[in-house]
Amino acid sequence: MRRHGFSRNALIETLHIVQQSFGFLDRPSLEYVAQSLRVPLSKAFGVATFYHFFSLKPPGDHTCVICLGTACYIKGAPQLLAEVEQSLGIQQGETTPDGRVSVLTARCVGSCSLAPVALFDGEVAPRLNALEMRGRLQRWIPS
Amino acid sequence: MTPEQLEQIASEETVARARNPLRLSVCMAAGCISSNGEAVKKSLESAVKGAGLNGTCPVTGVGCMGLCSRGPLVSAEPSGVLYQNVTPDDAGEIVGSLSGAPVERLQCSRELPFFKRQVGVVLENSGRINPERIEDYVAAKGYEGLVRALTEMTPAEVVDQISRSGLRGRGGAGYPTGLKWSTVAKAQAATKYVVCNADEGDPGAFMDRSVLESDPQRVLEGMIIAGYAVGASRGYIYVRAEYPLAIARLNTAIRQAKHVGLLGTQIGNTEFAFDIELRLGAGAFVCGEETALIASIEGGRGTPRPRPPYPAQAGLYGAPTLINNVETFANIPPIIRKGGDWYAAMGTPRSKGTKVFALTGKINCTGLIEVPMGMTLREIIFEVGGGVPEGRKFKAVQTGGPSGGCIPEQFLDMPVDYDSLAQAGSIMGSGGMIVMDDSSCMVDVAKYFMEFCMSESCGKCIPCRAGTAQMYDLLAKISEGQASLDDLAMLEDLCDMVKNTSLCGLGQSAPNPVVSTLRYFRHEYLAHIQDKNCSAGVCACGARQEVGA
Numbered sequence: 171m172r173r174h175g176f177s178r179n180a181l182i183e184t185l186h187i188v189q190q191s192f193g194f195l196d197r198p199s200l201e202y203v204a205q206s207l208r209v210p211l212s213k214a215f216g217v218a219t220f221y222h223f224f225s226l227k228p229p230g231d232h233t234c235v236i237c238l239g240t241a242c243y244i245k246g247a248p249q250l251l252a253e254v255e256q257s258l259g260i261q262q263g264e265t266t267p268d269g270r271v272s273v274l275t276a277r278c279v280g281s282c283s284l285a286p287v288a289l290f291d292g293e294v295a296p297r298l299n300a301l302e303m304r305g306r307l308q309r310w311i312p313s
Numbered sequence: 314m315t316p317e318q319l320e321q322i323a324s325e326e327t328v329a330r331a332r333n334p335l336r337l338s339v340c341m342a343a344g345c346i347s348s349n350g351e352a353v354k355k356s357l358e359s360a361v362k363g364a365g366l367n368g369t370c371p372v373t374g375v376g377c378m379g380l381c382s383r384g385p386l387v388s389a390e391p392s393g394v395l396y397q398n399v400t401p402d403d404a405g406e407i408v409g410s411l412s413g414a415p416v417e418r419l420q421c422s423r424e425l426p427f428f429k430r431q432v433g434v435v436l437e438n439s440g441r442i443n444p445e446r447i448e449d450y451v452a453a454k455g456y457e458g459l460v461r462a463l464t465e466m467t468p469a470e471v472v473d474q475i476s477r478s479g480l481r482g483r484g485g486a487g488y489p490t491g492l493k494w495s496t497v498a499k500a501q502a503a504t505k506y507v508v509c510n511a512d513e514g515d516p517g518a519f520m521d522r523s524v525l526e527s528d529p530q531r532v533l534e535g536m537i538i539a540g541y542a543v544g545a546s547r548g549y550i551y552v553r554a555e556y557p558l559a560i561a562r563l564n565t566a567i568r569q570a571k572h573v574g575l576l577g578t579q580i581g582n583t584e585f586a587f588d589i590e591l592r593l594g595a596g597a598f599v600c601g602e603e604t605a606l607i608a609s610i611e612g613g614r615g616t617p618r619p620r621p622p623y624p625a626q627a628g629l630y631g632a633p634t635l636i637n638n639v640e641t642f643a644n645i646p647p648i649i650r651k652g653g654d655w656y657a658a659m660g661t662p663r664s665k666g667t668k669v670f671a672l673t674g675k676i677n678c679t680g681l682i683e684v685p686m687g688m689t690l691r692e693i694i695f696e697v698g699g700g701v702p703e704g705r706k707f708k709a710v711q712t713g714g715p716s717g718g719c720i721p722e723q724f725l726d727m728p729v730d731y732d733s734l735a736q737a738g739s740i741m742g743s744g745g746m747i748v749m750d751d752s753s754c755m756v757d758v759a760k761y762f763m764e765f766c767m768s769e770s771c772g773k774c775i776p777c778r779a780g781t782a783q784m785y786d787l788l789a790k791i792s793e794g795q796a797s798l799d800d801l802a803m804l805e806d807l808c809d810m811v812k813n814t815s816l817c818g819l820g821q822s823a824p825n826p827v828v829s830t831l832r833y834f835r836h837e838y839l840a841h842i843q844d845k846n847c848s849a850g851v852c853a854c855g856a857r858q859e860v861g862a
Contacts (some may be wrong), residue, residue: 182614186554186593212328221595221772223554239516240711240747241673242343243761277598278516279555282671282745283679285342294347306500307532 174243178207181217182281185224200218222277224266230265232310239278244284246299251275253300271310293294314574316584317462319384319451322573324451333369335360335411336553340440341374342526343519343558344381349381349401356401360408370411372633376527378440380427381680383446388414388440397421398731416637426696427678432659433665441637442834444562447569450530459647462538463581466649471542472498475645478652479665484510484601484638485713485729485820493635496625500633500793505545507536508629508636510558510606511552514598515714516765518745520669521639523681525552525559528643529566533589535642537580538588538649539722543635548589550554550747551606555596563591579718582750598715598769604629605637605771617817618772636742638853640669650771660686664730674747675705684729689723705750709833713742715769718821718829719755728743738829754851755834759827766823777820778809791838794854796846801838805831 174180184207188199195218204214218224221255236251251262254273257290265272281287284296290306330336338541339345339354358372358591364454378386383397389411396419402420410416419531423429462471463525476491497505513521520787525532536548554607558710569588578586592610599605600615607629609615628634644666650658657665664686670693673679678701684693690710701707709719718739720727727733728761749758764820767781787804790796806830815821831838840846845854 172553177612178611179612182595182609183593183612187594190459216614217612221597223594223596240714240745240761241517241679243516244749244753246749274394276555277514278518278770280513280519280522280749281343281347282519282673283519283680283681284347285673287347294343296347 176207179208181207181209181214182221183222183267185214185218190226194228196226196228199224201249207258227265231270232291233272233274234263234288234307235276237281237287237289238275238287239280239282239285242278243281245285249300250288250298250303255309257304270306315581316464316593318573319460321453321558322448322451326448330426330452331713333371333730334391334857335366335370336368337372337407337640338375338390338440338847339372339409340376340378340384340386340408341444342377342381342523344377345384345386347557348384350385351656352401353404354389356404357408358389360404360471360610363405364408366408367511370408373443374445375441375857376439376444377436377523377681379431379436379680381419381684382678383421386440390740392481393423395421407447425678427680427682427699430688430692430697431683432667432685433683434656434659435524435531435640435649435669435679436527438531438646439523439681441855442528444529444560445565447530447573448567450528451588454650455530455646456534458646459541459575460581461537462541463583468498468544471649473478474653476648477710478644478648478656479653479660480637480641480656481666481731482642482650483640483644483743487741490637490641493625493637494539496623497633497635500626502633504630504632505543506632506634507539507543507545507608508606508634509536509548509550509605509639509642510601510636511550511556511593511639512601512606513553513556513639513717513743514601514769515743515745517671517673517711517747518712518743519671519683520744522559522640523671525556525855526562527561529562530570531643531646532563532639533566533570533576535587535645537575538645539635539637539642541585543633543815545635546586546588547609548587549592549629550589551594551600551610552799553593553596560591560593567591581794597771598765599771599817601820605817607634614629614771617819619816638755640744642690648760659768661728661730663732668729668741668744670744670746672746672748674711675701675750676748677702687724689728690720693729694725694745694774700746701748701750705752708751708753709755710747711739711747711749711758711826712745713740713825714741715765716743716818716825717742718775719749719758719833719834720829734844738832739825742774749817752851754847754849755830756788756791756847757849757851759830760792761786762826763788763823766819770819770823774810774816774820776811776814777816777823780815780820781806781823783807784811787826791841792847792852792854794841794852796842798842801842807821
């Protein structure tokens with residue numbers, strides 16, 4: 171916050187830094203940011219919920235982000251998502267009960283020429299199929 | 314930074330290059346990095362060391378070489394041979410062949426129509442220079458345009474050259490750039506801003522990402538020239554947080570430009586001062602709309618507001634603001650360097666210059682291309698793109714993302730420019746081209762885009778917030794084989810209403826995918842409704858019927 175001179179206009183920048191440091195935005199950190207930048211808590215909360223990038227829930231140990239951009243979509247991303255949801259037993263946006271894996275979807279990660287893609291802990295895996303998907307998830311799940 | 318110092322950097326760089334004719338360039342854009350490009354680069358480095366060429370054959374990371382589907386790509390100098398699908402194990406063989414015959418097994422012909430038919434203006438340096446070194450950019454005539462503008466031209470002359478070039482906004486709408494610049498230049502205000510829209514939200518488009526990752530200095534130069542032309546001293550780049558590599562390279566570029574005095578005060582030894590700051594988006598498609606983008610830079614929720622006043626009169630913090638897209642700014646340096654008339658000689662009468670497209674979907678050569686305006690869709694898809702794979706049949710090409718439409722086979726010979734695309738019911742958009750074959754269902758595609766618009770609607774105006782949700786429900790009903798012809802009529806009514814009454818571009822264009830697929834693929838909608846049949850086998854309408862029976 172100091173880097174941006176406690177400017178109210180830097181609310182989004184500040185939230186980015188908080189999320190980078192803690193992995194998500196919890197209520198105490200939102201309250202702290204709002205108070206320090208002198209913006210109403212409702213505004214901080216409004217901004218945090220408006221943008222898809224911010225998460226108000228703690229993420230799992232690993233995250234799997236499936237790209238649902240147009241190119242990935244027509245090359246089979248829906249089947250990938252179904253495979254993940256089935257093998258982990260959770261829906262997109264959820265974390266497994268043991269807190270190990272979170273499944274998220276993205277609008278487009280800009281790697282369209284390698285479609286369909288998914289990000290495993292931030293790393294792009296190109297030209298996926300359901301079998302490969304299952305293999306990658308199994309590495310995260312203890313036997 | 315004086316013009317003489319700039320020349321010195323360029324000549325030092327040229328001398329250094331001449332001393333080491335051997336060079337290996339590895340594509341380090343997002344596509345090739347995802348295909349293990351970094352490991353290839355490391356293994357090439359150690360192979361060079363092993364061959365005793367350390368210090369005489371630099372291995373450099375460069376920007377996007379275009380043909381992403383065959384990455385990682387490596388280019389060898391001085392022969393100019395291009396290698397495709399390189400693995401770390403191939404490094405020794407490539408280094409061994411540097412002074413002899415090329416490794417045929419990995420060679421990718423530069424004579425492919427994919428390379429031959431392209432014209433590089435925006436992408437002239439892409440894949441040739443190291444995006445993390447300002448010296449590389451300067452040696453490739455970088456910042457020559459800025460120096461010329463500052464030392465030989467008045468701001469009005471700069472605007473005049475842009476107007477003469479006929480450049481139109483590359484973000485999608487195609488507003489004449491010269492006109493926009495002159496509006497901001499004429500506005501009377503103590504403070505003005507230049508904003509670069511790098512919130513590339515269209516799914517299936519990655520042109521801006523590649524430009525930022527491959528040649529970030531070019532965008533900075535375009536913005537600085539714009540600042541000089543309109544009288545602004547501060548610029549913002551609003552970039553998606555989803556593009557970490559582009560953000561890192563922009564930060565490096567800004568730091569280097571400040572270090573050599575191309576940003577800051579007394580640029581080019583004149584009174585002109587300009588500074589650029591990055592602002593991160595946070596995943597909201599609507600922020601590509603200019604008033605929503607301004608709201609987001611100011612730190613609030615990205616909701617649009619009614620126009621007028623246009624940002625050119627009252628934009629960021631109420632000051633006159635020039636907003637252009639990444640590709641538009643990237644076109645500016647060559648226009649100033651070579652003149653507006655040079656640029657206007659390319660393209661069609663009403664759409665000048667070149668356009669960058671991201672070719673994706675069911676097509677052989679996926680990747681990034683730059684072609685002159687007016688090339689036909691058939692040439693782009695079947696010559697440059699190499700056609701549809703696996704012998705399947707071409708069905709449609711989607712342009713313009715969720716605001717665009719699907720163009721069917723009968724328009725393949727149409728020249729690609731702003732006006733013909735609009736006539737065919739689509740838009741130029743930012744440049745995504747997604748090719749679909751007969752395994753894609755048009756109802757499903759329309760449903761996909763409507764789901765996108767529904768969840769990206771900011772919720773401020775009712776036609777968009779409620780209309781997109783209703784249209785999505787109707788499309789879902791059709792794809793499940795549960796709809797009647799009345800539902801189809803209601804869908805068409807809703808399209809018309811949402812298009813005409815929404816506040817901003819997102820809502821106004823949200824019905825486009827539905828309208829265009831209804832126009833050209835009405836038989837598919839009818840097959841879903843009357844025969845409960847999805848010819849592409851995507852929708853579950855047939856299966857549902859069996860369960861019910």
